[in-house]
Amino acid sequence: MSASPIVETRGLTKTYGGSNRVNQVGLTVEAGQIYGFLGPNGAGKTTTLKMLLGLIKPTAGSIKVFGKDLAKHRPDILNRTGSLIESPSYYGHLTGLENMRVMQRMRNAPARNIDKALQIVRLENQKHKKADQYSLGMKQRLGIAMSLLAFPELLILDEPTNGLDPAGIGEIRELIKSLPDQYGITVLLSSHLLSEIEQIATSVGIISDGRLLYQGTMRSLRASAKASIRFQTADPARAEAVLLERGYLPVAQGNRLTFDYLRDEEVSRINRILVEQDIPVIRIEERKKSLEDIFLDLTGKERSL
Amino acid sequence: MIRSIRAEWLKIRRSRIVPVLAVLPVVSLLVGCINFYFNRTVLQNGWYSLWTQVSLFYGEFFLPVLIAICCAFVCRLEHNNRNWNMVLTSPLSVTSLFAAKLFIVGALILAAQTFFVLMYGASGRLFALPGGFPMEIVAWSLRGWFASLSIASLQLGLSIRIRSFAAPIGIGLCAVFLGLGMYVLKIGMLFPHSLLTIGMGVLSQKGLTPAENGAFLFMNGLFVLLFAVWSIRRMKNEDVVSS
Known part of the structure; x- marks a missing residue:
């Protein structure tokens, strides 16, 4: 390549x-x-x-x-390149097999590819049915088979x-x-x-x-x-002030303070700071996006x- | 190119175009024959008089319509189910696609034309017309077929462009009258539909001089090429609309 x-x-x-x-x-x-x-x-x-x-x-x-x-x-x-754009294209008055033959002639692909492609999309048992009578799913399979025909x-x-x-x-x-x-x-x-x-x-x-x-x-x-860490405290305003003072950048949302990704040590350090300041910590939760x-x-x- | 034709050939198999191809010549022949039968006192020129009657309806009206139908038909196959997406993402060139479609329409019209001439011969025998089958008729039919190709080239262009099946046929009908007008004004060489009138010997059985024949062939070739280039350029340069 x-x-x-x-x-x-x-x-x-x-x-x-x-x-x-x-x-x-x-x-x-x-x-x-x-x-x-x-x-x-x-x-x-x-x-x-x-x-x-x-x-x-x-x-x-x-x-x-x-x-x-x-x-x-x-x-x-x-x-x-093979392609299937928008909805599957097919000639309704022709059978699945005949549709494949049209494609094979246009692409100059070997005839044995037809069976192989039909087999891959599991349409070999319906290949003698007219494409008009196919269900939407079968038409989609036929479309995929036609796009695959030339591999x-x-x-x-x-x-x-x-x-x-x-x-x-x-x-x-x-x-x-x-x-x-x-x-x-x-x-x-x-x-x-x-x-x-x-x-x-x-x-x-x-x-x-x-x-x-x-x-x-x-x-x-x-x-x-990445996960974010949220602290829920009894006094969010004071908690925010305290943490800002120590160089953290929490985002306040209601009674929660949210941090972007934090390492485990940081989580316990913040927790200790809050506890030492007598701010009750109610919940520490991790939220994964x-x-x-x-x-x-x-x-x-x-x-x- | 051969690949395109082979693919096109597969597409029209088991389609409903063949009955139409047979019915229109039969209808025009019947109308012509009935006209001939009831006006035999005036129409004294045997085989040639019969030809004026049947070819009038066929060449002036049914054949152009038949060409338009064939063209609309081979294009409808692609307008359905967004097949343009499939056809135009195949490695075959737009030129070979157009040429293949023209070839198929040409073959269908040739078949209809042959059928028509055979039936004309049979009805001539049935009326027990004096003299043998005039061989000029074969030449006229072939010339008519050649003029059909320029009409087909025009109609294909229209049908590729217009999604509707009937609209290009309607336009073709208008062109028939325009062609008749131009024939009467003696500038028929400049319009495909009048070329058909000239070629088939519909209104005048005088036959053409070699120079006229040359001009006829040249103009037809020119029209086929002109309309083909118009369509091919359009397909190459414009976005494919499929919905």
């Missing part, structure tokens, strides 16, 4: 009627990652993914895929678990997780569900109102979920379901 990222955008912007739907987005997806593109509905996820595929043209910014400029090397890039180096999936039942979601999740190791596929997927991304992704980009607010590995996002809190802090929005 080359050192350059699989996907790299700089200052990617799309303006519709004066407002920036996507604003200065700098995505970096490295080889072998499962990159979760997370954001509330209407945040600009699909618009960004469509720009990566050249379906819509950016107003400003650059896109490189496999280290190559998208505008100049689009056919080559598309040849190495591309990069797979772009827009809300891949939409319309699937819980069992199907679990299945597709395991499937996506296995792709980098089994087939060397780098996956870029979007979702508006934090839980979804949390369970699949190794890296995450959080977008809201067209801006990329966070980008990094899942691990470092979790690490930023959940990923959801971080997500909400970042996006400033209620999570949409």
